[in-house]
Amino acid sequence: MTTTWAVITGAGRGIGAVLARHAAKEGYRVAAWDLDGEAVHAVAAEIGEACVPMAVDVADESSVRSAMAELSAAPSLVVNNAGIVRFGPLLELAAADWRAALDVNLTGTFLVARVAAARMVAEGVGGAIVNIASINGLAAAPGAGAYTSSKAGVVKLSEHMALEWGAHGIRVNAVAPGLIDAGMSEPINADPAARKARSGRVPLGRLGTADDVAEAVLFLGSEKAAYITGQTLAVDGGITRGALNAMPRGAATDPSAD
Known part of the structure; x- marks a missing residue:
C-alpha cells in the first residue's frame, strides 16, 4: 500500500502542531519538521504512528534535502508553516533580524517547496503545496516590516x-x-484588553483558531481544490476587507437618519 505523505514544517507547536494533527486525521502519514527536535517529537508522540518527527532547519538546504530523502515517496502535500517574527521599526531594526525573518519565512519556504517539487517531478507525480503567508503580507503592519x-x-x-x-x-x-489565537500571537492575546480590541476589529467578531487555518489548508491540499492554484486565501474573519468598518461617515450617509 502506497504511503501518502504530508510534510508540515514548524510542526513543533502552535498552528503547525494543529496542522499535523489534522493531516493525520485525514489519513496522511505526516512528516513533522521543526528546528526544535524535542518539541516536534512531543507532538508526534501525541499523534501516534501516523506522525514521523524530524529536526529540520528549513533555511538550510542540506538539512531539507536530508529530511526529504527520508520519505519513502514524494509527498502529496507540503505545508510551509515554519516562521518567525522580528519586531521593530525599520529605522532601528537590526540587519540580523531582517535576515533571520527572510531566511526562515521566505527562503525556507522556497527551499522546502523546491526540494519537494523536484522529487514530485522526478517520480512523475503531482501534489499540492500550501505556503503559510499572513494578512501582514497583504497589508503592512507597524513595527513588523x-x-x-x-x-x-x-x-x-x-x-x-x-x-x-x-x-x-x-x-x-x-x-x-489573520488574527489567530495561537502560535506567535498568543503573547499578544494573553492581554485581555488587547484581546478584546483585536476581536472587536474582526467583522465576524472573534479571533480565529488554529483549526480554522488547518481546515483551509487541508481543503487547498485536497481534490476538492483540484482546479485552484496560484491563489492566496485569507483566513481572517473579514478583517482585511473591514478597514473602513470603524470609520465614522456622519448622518448625511446614514439611511436611518431623519
Missing part, C-alpha cells in the same frame, strides 16, 4: 511556483491567516 516583507514575498513566490510547476501537476497556493 521584516515579517510583512517576508510574507508578501511568500504570496508572490506562491504565484510564481504555481505558474512554473502547474504543467507537472503541482498546485501551489497560500493561506494568509
Whole structure:
C-alpha cells in the first residue's frame, strides 16, 4: 500500500502542531519538521504512528534535502508553516533580524517547496503545496516590516511556483491567516484588553483558531481544490476587507437618519 505523505514544517507547536494533527486525521502519514527536535517529537508522540518527527532547519538546504530523502515517496502535500517574527521599526531594526525573518519565512519556504517539487517531478507525480503567508503580507503592519516583507514575498513566490510547476501537476497556493489565537500571537492575546480590541476589529467578531487555518489548508491540499492554484486565501474573519468598518461617515450617509 502506497504511503501518502504530508510534510508540515514548524510542526513543533502552535498552528503547525494543529496542522499535523489534522493531516493525520485525514489519513496522511505526516512528516513533522521543526528546528526544535524535542518539541516536534512531543507532538508526534501525541499523534501516534501516523506522525514521523524530524529536526529540520528549513533555511538550510542540506538539512531539507536530508529530511526529504527520508520519505519513502514524494509527498502529496507540503505545508510551509515554519516562521518567525522580528519586531521593530525599520529605522532601528537590526540587519540580523531582517535576515533571520527572510531566511526562515521566505527562503525556507522556497527551499522546502523546491526540494519537494523536484522529487514530485522526478517520480512523475503531482501534489499540492500550501505556503503559510499572513494578512501582514497583504497589508503592512507597524513595527513588523521584516515579517510583512517576508510574507508578501511568500504570496508572490506562491504565484510564481504555481505558474512554473502547474504543467507537472503541482498546485501551489497560500493561506494568509489573520488574527489567530495561537502560535506567535498568543503573547499578544494573553492581554485581555488587547484581546478584546483585536476581536472587536474582526467583522465576524472573534479571533480565529488554529483549526480554522488547518481546515483551509487541508481543503487547498485536497481534490476538492483540484482546479485552484496560484491563489492566496485569507483566513481572517473579514478583517482585511473591514478597514473602513470603524470609520465614522456622519448622518448625511446614514439611511436611518431623519
